[in-house]
Amino acid sequence: MAPNLAEMAVTSPRLTQDVLSRVITFANGKGGVGKTSCSANFAALSAAAGWKVLFVDFDAQGDAGDDMGYKNSEANDRGAHMLQVLDANKPLQPVIREVRPNLDVIPMGREMLKTIEDVLAGKRRRGTEFRLMLAEALAPIARDYDLIVIDTPPDRPDVLQLVFGATRWLVIPTKADRSSIGNLRDLAEELKEVRPANPDVEILGVVPYDFDTNAGRIKRNAIEDIQAVLGDAADVFQDSEGEVIFVRHSNAAVDARNAGKLVHELAEMAQEEESGEPGWQALREGKKGDRIPGSVGGLAGDHLLLTNAILTRIDRFEAAASA
Ligand SMILES: Nc1ncnc2c1ncn2[C@@H]1O[C@H](COP(=O)(O)OP(=O)(O)OP(=O)(O)O)[C@@H](O)[C@H]1O
Numbered sequence: 001m002a003p004n005l006a007e008m009a010v011t012s013p014r015l016t017q018d019v020l021s022r023v024i025t026f027a028n029g030k031g032g033v034g035k036t037s038c039s040a041n042f043a044a045l046s047a048a049a050g051w052k053v054l055f056v057d058f059d060a061q062g063d064a065g066d067d068m069g070y071k072n073s074e075a076n077d078r079g080a081h082m083l084q085v086l087d088a089n090k091p092l093q094p095v096i097r098e099v100r101p102n103l104d105v106i107p108m109g110r111e112m113l114k115t116i117e118d119v120l121a122g123k124r125r126r127g128t129e130f131r132l133m134l135a136e137a138l139a140p141i142a143r144d145y146d147l148i149v150i151d152t153p154p155d156r157p158d159v160l161q162l163v164f165g166a167t168r169w170l171v172i173p174t175k176a177d178r179s180s181i182g183n184l185r186d187l188a189e190e191l192k193e194v195r196p197a198n199p200d201v202e203i204l205g206v207v208p209y210d211f212d213t214n215a216g217r218i219k220r221n222a223i224e225d226i227q228a229v230l231g232d233a234a235d236v237f238q239d240s241e242g243e244v245i246f247v248r249h250s251n252a253a254v255d256a257r258n259a260g261k262l263v264h265e266l267a268e269m270a271q272e273e274e275s276g277e278p279g280w281q282a283l284r285e286g287k288k289g290d291r292i293p294g295s296v297g298g299l300a301g302d303h304l305l306l307t308n309a310i311l312t313r314i315d316r317f318e319a320a321a322s323a
Pocket residue numbers: 030031032033034035036037038059061063152153154210247248249250251253254257299
């Protein structure tokens with residue numbers, strides 16, 4: 001049985017712990033491994049389950065704007081607000097409110113991210129500590145949200161240090177190839193580098209992304225490789241029966257992005273066409289994604305399992321910390 005949204009909602013207490021204890025960053029120094037797809041779908045599914053979510057984009061391509069459908073809207077400032085916050089100490093505000101119910105966004109774009117990088121490089125040259133600037137900017141509004149979800153770029157070390165300085169939990173999507181998995185080692189090093197500024201940042205888990213559903217051997221090898229690289233530092237996410245959650249390869253991901261929809265929204269549309277019933281209802285009620293017509297149902301089911309696993313793991317760590 002897949003998790004249902006009602007179950008996910010009950011584990012949604014208002015923030016009671018440290019104000020930035022629910023900042024979840026999706027990162028991997030390698031490009032094209034599912035950072036944006038995982039972070040955008042996680043943010044939107046959590047919001048649909050009733051969590052109040054702020055999505056903060058630090059991806060130069062602003063691909064989340066495609067996934068959530070705001071890329072070409074007037075409200076998309078392509079990072080102008082974030083630049084003012086970091087460069088001119090302006091107070092941080094959500095830029096696009098309620099892009100979906102419960103989901104606010106601070107967008108990003110290529111030019112602004114480049115300028116932000118220049119600002120950070122200047123501070124680095126002058127020996128000014130910049131790694132807590134985002135944390136300080138987020139702190140005053142963090143209590144308005146249950147979750148703050150951050151998407152990151154590949155290959156921009158200063159931006160990653162800035163984001164890691166504000167991060168409590170790191171989620172790492174990776175593909176099966178050795179180079180993607182090898183990158184996890186670099187990421188673990190980058191985390192070490194930021195710990196003097198932010199000792200709270202930890203890896204929450206790894207997501208094997210874009211896998212062939214039938215490739216048993218590739219899946220087993222990838223899990224072994226991930227565990228060899230990260231050891232006890234992190235684990236892959238598992239469902240309630242202890243099965244590793246793989247997000248499958250599916251062209252539905254490309255269709256969803258092109259349509260400006262999250263994957264579960266495309267699944268809903270597909271099911272409506274097929275049966276006249278709102279398809280999202282099936283996932284809401286805990287049916288497996290595979291029972292929704294077409295490959296989009298399977299992919300939506302994977303994102304739902306992953307969202308539930310991330311929320312459950314955070315809940316477990318929080319419960320253990322407060323015990
Ligand atoms: N499950 C999937 N199956 C097949 N293709 C996918 C899947 N998810 C995403 N894609 C496609 O793979 C590409 C990379 O995905 P995504 O943008 O999520 O990765 P990323 O790590 O954020 O990339 P970047 O490093 O460029 O920001 C995109 O073109 C996307 O449409």
